[in-house]
Amino acid sequence: MLETKRKEKSILTFPADREIALETNNLQVYYGDNHAMQDASLQFPRYSITALIGASGSGKSTYLRSLNRMNDGIARVDGEIMYRGLDVNADEVDIYQMRRRIGMVFQRPNPFAKSIYNNISFPLREMGIKDKSKIDGIVESSLKQAALWDEVKDDLKRSALALSGGQQQRLCIARSLAMSPDILLMDEPASALDPISTHKLEMTLNDLKEQYTIIIVTHSMEQASRLSDYTAFMHMGKIVEFDTTENIFTNPAVKLTEDYVSGNFG
Amino acid sequence: MDAVKKELTRKSKASRQDQRGKLISLACVTLIMLVVLSILYMITSKGLATFFENKMSIVDFFTKQVWNPSAKPQALVGALPMIVGSFSVTVLSALLAAPFAIATAIFMVDIAGKRGRKILQPVIELLVGIPSVVYGFIGLTVVVPFTRTVFGGTGFGILSGTFVLFVMVLPTVTSMYVDSLKAVPQFYREASLALGATRWQTIYKVIIRASIPGLLTAIIFGMARAFGEALAVQMVIGNASILPSDLVSPASTLTSVLTTGIGNTVLGTLPNNALWSLALVLLLMSLVFNLLTRFIGKKGAF
Amino acid sequence: MNAKRVDKIATAVIYLLVGIVILILVALLGFILITGLPHVTWSFLTSPASAFNAGGGIGDQLFNSFYLLFLTLLISFPISLGAGIYLAEYAKKNRVTEAIRITIEVLSSLPSVVVGLFGFLLFVVQFKLGFSIISGAIALTFFNLPLLTRNIENSLNGVSNLQREAGLSLGLSRWKTVTKVVVPAALPGIITGIILSAGRVFGEAAALIFTAGQSAPVLNYANWNPFSGDSPLNIFRPAETLAVHIWKINTEGIMPDASQVSAGASAVLIIAVLVFNLGARWAGNYVYRRITASK
Ligand SMILES: Nc1ncnc2c1ncn2[C@@H]1O[C@H](COP(=O)(O)OP(=O)(O)OP(=O)(O)O)[C@@H](O)[C@H]1O
Numbered sequence: 093m094l095e096t097k098r099k100e101k102s103i104l105t106f107p108a109d110r111e112i113a114l115e116t117n118n119l120q121v122y123y124g125d126n127h128a129m130q131d132a133s134l135q136f137p138r139y140s141i142t143a144l145i146g147a148s149g150s151g152k153s154t155y156l157r158s159l160n161r162m163n164d165g166i167a168r169v170d171g172e173i174m175y176r177g178l179d180v181n182a183d184e185v186d187i188y189q190m191r192r193r194i195g196m197v198f199q200r201p202n203p204f205a206k207s208i209y210n211n212i213s214f215p216l217r218e219m220g221i222k223d224k225s226k227i228d229g230i231v232e233s234s235l236k237q238a239a240l241w242d243e244v245k246d247d248l249k250r251s252a253l254a255l256s257g258g259q260q261q262r263l264c265i266a267r268s269l270a271m272s273p274d275i276l277l278m279d280e281p282a283s284a285l286d287p288i289s290t291h292k293l294e295m296t297l298n299d300l301k302e303q304y305t306i307i308i309v310t311h312s313m314e315q316a317s318r319l320s321d322y323t324a325f326m327h328m329g330k331i332v333e334f335d336t337t338e339n340i341f342t343n344p345a346v347k348l349t350e351d352y353v354s355g356n357f358g
Numbered sequence: 359m360d361a362v363k364k365e366l367t368r369k370s371k372a373s374r375q376d377q378r379g380k381l382i383s384l385a386c387v388t389l390i391m392l393v394v395l396s397i398l399y400m401i402t403s404k405g406l407a408t409f410f411e412n413k414m415s416i417v418d419f420f421t422k423q424v425w426n427p428s429a430k431p432q433a434l435v436g437a438l439p440m441i442v443g444s445f446s447v448t449v450l451s452a453l454l455a456a457p458f459a460i461a462t463a464i465f466m467v468d469i470a471g472k473r474g475r476k477i478l479q480p481v482i483e484l485l486v487g488i489p490s491v492v493y494g495f496i497g498l499t500v501v502v503p504f505t506r507t508v509f510g511g512t513g514f515g516i517l518s519g520t521f522v523l524f525v526m527v528l529p530t531v532t533s534m535y536v537d538s539l540k541a542v543p544q545f546y547r548e549a550s551l552a553l554g555a556t557r558w559q560t561i562y563k564v565i566i567r568a569s570i571p572g573l574l575t576a577i578i579f580g581m582a583r584a585f586g587e588a589l590a591v592q593m594v595i596g597n598a599s600i601l602p603s604d605l606v607s608p609a610s611t612l613t614s615v616l617t618t619g620i621g622n623t624v625l626g627t628l629p630n631n632a633l634w635s636l637a638l639v640l641l642l643m644s645l646v647f648n649l650l651t652r653f654i655g656k657k658g659a660f
Numbered sequence: 661m662n663a664k665r666v667d668k669i670a671t672a673v674i675y676l677l678v679g680i681v682i683l684i685l686v687a688l689l690g691f692i693l694i695t696g697l698p699h700v701t702w703s704f705l706t707s708p709a710s711a712f713n714a715g716g717g718i719g720d721q722l723f724n725s726f727y728l729l730f731l732t733l734l735i736s737f738p739i740s741l742g743a744g745i746y747l748a749e750y751a752k753k754n755r756v757t758e759a760i761r762i763t764i765e766v767l768s769s770l771p772s773v774v775v776g777l778f779g780f781l782l783f784v785v786q787f788k789l790g791f792s793i794i795s796g797a798i799a800l801t802f803f804n805l806p807l808l809t810r811n812i813e814n815s816l817n818g819v820s821n822l823q824r825e826a827g828l829s830l831g832l833s834r835w836k837t838v839t840k841v842v843v844p845a846a847l848p849g850i851i852t853g854i855i856l857s858a859g860r861v862f863g864e865a866a867a868l869i870f871t872a873g874q875s876a877p878v879l880n881y882a883n884w885n886p887f888s889g890d891s892p893l894n895i896f897r898p899a900e901t902l903a904v905h906i907w908k909i910n911t912e913g914i915m916p917d918a919s920q921v922s923a924g925a926s927a928v929l930i931i932a933v934l935v936f937n938l939g940a941r942w943a944g945n946y947v948y949r950r951i952t953a954s955k
């Protein structure tokens with residue numbers, strides 16, 4: 093029994109009939125000479141939430157940002173990121189189309205310096221949707237999905253910067269959802285939020301799982317265990333273990349993982 | 359599924375937009391580059407014509423004292439009086455302005471406190487923005503008579519030019535030095551005071567020393583402004599292209615001869631080309647000032 | 661001498677020097693305003709200048725100054741915006757970018773006479789535009805470009821990277837992200853910069869005497885057809901500005917009240933600069949509040 097815990101690495105793979113929304117094969121990321129992500133191979137099943145956990149500096153953001161090429165121009169990325177049978181980094185892939193389908197929500201809320209309404213309608217209009225009533229509909233539905241509608245519906249013309257941090261973050265989620273993406277990447281979306289806003293956000297994500305594939309970076313073990321179906325544990329630029337969340341938290345295969353999730357780290 | 363793949367691989371509107379945007383902004387930068395290069399090229403080629411087309415001697419240009427490019431049969435292009443004039447007013451006004459600027463800047467940052475700074479800062483900013491013709495007008499109506507009564511002579515001359523430029527560069531130098539004083543970390547001051555140093559010792563030994571590069575940059579910036587200033591100087595210097603024997607007799611600078619002369623000469627003739635040579639000297643000097651500040655900026659921190 | 665005494669003496673010297681500076685500043689502003697303001701009447705501001713007799717105004721010059729300022733900003737703002745965007749958003753950190761920055765700095769350090777003379781050579785003579793508003797506006801543009809470009813670049817750099825990432829992650833092009841997100845967010849700084857540069861342009865004379873010229877032909881303010889000769893809007897007519905007017909009447913003016921006219925005109929210039937300075941602050945703050953506040 094103890095012997096199995098001596099494993100160095102344990103990565104879950106899925107049976108062929110399970111639909112995979114996104115997968116990386118031997119992904120490498122370099123910041124100059126710093127090899128910040130090594131041999132990352134993960135599969136993200138469709139309509140599930142996967143949590144990325146690990147200590148600060150372990151490479152969670154690095155990995156996540158590579159998935160929709162937000163690291164372009166900052167880091168060098170090697171290896172495969174397969175989405176719908178295409179490598180995201182391939183020349184033939186249009187980066188803008190790809191990013192619409194693989195949306196991202198950042199650690200710090202970053203609404204545009206525009207009204208609440210325009211924060212959502214502006215990217216839609218840029219995408220080519222001109223019909224005002226259609227835009228209105230999307231604004232409303234995405235705000236509802238992000239559980240913000242009731243708080244702002246009377247004052248959509250207000251500047252988004254006048255919202256609270258938690259509201260801003262939910263607006264950013266609504267803005268991403270409005271593009272109707274396939275996959276939602278979230279980098280510690282709750283780190284700037286108070287417990288109540290965090291709770292609301294988690295409820296939102298739970299509902300969104302029905303229609304989206306979500307990959308979320310979090311520092312909170314509770315959040316990962318409450319929210320996610322699968323969990324990947326990273327350490328010093330490597331993926332140490334990937335499994336169902338239940339296994340990771342109750343019966344991890346690698347000693348390092350066990351130490352980390354039980355708080356005996358370091 | 360395949361429809362999505364198709365969409366993903368089709369070149370989107372956004373990607374075309376991006377290429378266009380990059381091109382537009384690059385075009386703007388290129389335009390500015392072109393402007394600079396053509397200024398450098400045209401002034402240089404015009405300025406050198408005196409020596410290559412009209413076959414005047416470069417050595418004479420920098421050493422001879424008589425400026426009479428339209429003299430017959432032998433034109434005389436000795437630019438020494440203007441060069442001396444330009445350097446005199448520049449150096450003298452910088453020397454005069456430096457102590458006042460240093461004192462004012464130190465006062466604003468380290469002595470006056472918030473309220474003093476709040477009053478002085480906008481006034482200094484306003485003065486930086488006052489048009490040079492206004493300084494020239496005041497020079498003409500106040501400074502020249504003042505110089506005449508106090509120092510004798512006609513009042514027109516290098517001294518008046520110095521006074522006018524002093525007032526002009528003072529706010530520029532002060533506000534630049536204020537910025538570099540503000541950049542000196544607060545703990546320098548605290549550490550020095552904690553060691554028992556008096557305020558002046560702190561200012562002199564720590565703050566000024568730490569901000570020497572910033573001070574030099576500010577002064578050179580002021581000198582560049584003084585050297586290139588045309589109208590204010592031209593209004594008070596007297597505009598006599600002879601080597602000045604003292605500070606209160608009429609003299610001239612590169613800029614003053616340029617502004618008075620360019621409209622009265624015919625393009626392409628020697629008298630006109632000679633003026634472009636003066637402009638070339640002006641241009642080269644501004645490049646020198648630029649290099650100097652760049653050099654200092656590379657070496658110093660604040 | 662002990663340190664305490666030196667400290668006292670040095671402090672006294674600093675106070676003395678600062679006192680002199682303040683005295684000069686007060687005297688300077690006081691002189692212009694006290695001698696100038698009494699001449700600033702409505703008729704002074706609106707009537708045309710007179711060459712030989714007393715009682716001339718500065719109406720045409722004032723109009724010319726504003727018109728030239730307007731044209732200059734019209735030309736220089738888009739170019740500076742493009743260049744600022746390039747430097748802040750697209751330029752990579754390499755030698756070429758460094759060279760671009762140096763070149764722009766060189767342009768900003770050129771004396772304005774030199775810029776004016778270049779404008780004279782190229783536009784007035786070579787392109788045969790003559791002394792004209794358009795030649796003047798282009799010369800002023802050259803003089804304004806580097807400052808405005810640097811200001812815009814700095815304002816754009818001041819916008820948080822989070823804003824750019826927000827745009828890019830939504831699949832917007834970098835260009836759209838910059839023009840529709842970053843530039844609006846940088847607007848307070850940009851507007852402050854534009855107005856401050858307007859103050860400089862408004863008072864500039866050296867770059868204009870050989871480009872826009874030193875004469876103010878009679879204007880017919882009833883004729884707004886920009887292509888006709890005596891229309892104020894005609895960009896091919898010579899146009900003496902307020903600053904040039906002050907220089908001109910002080911160097912070769914022969915009207916008996918040259919000094920009063922100059923004083924009045926100087927006061928107007930100073931007040932204009934003051935208004936531009938205050939306006940820059942106010943407008944920057946106002947736009948900032950508009951963007952961030954609840955309404
Ligand atoms: N823009 C960058 N340039 C250079 N190195 C970077 C950059 N961003 C991250 N790194 C480096 O990559 C490594 C992984 O950083 P990353 O931000 O991915 O960690 P993280 O797991 O997200 O940490 P945290 O939990 O603190 O957000 C670190 O060593 C970091 O120094």
Ligand SMILES: [Mg+2]
Pocket residue numbers: 152153154279
């Ligand atoms: Mg991170």
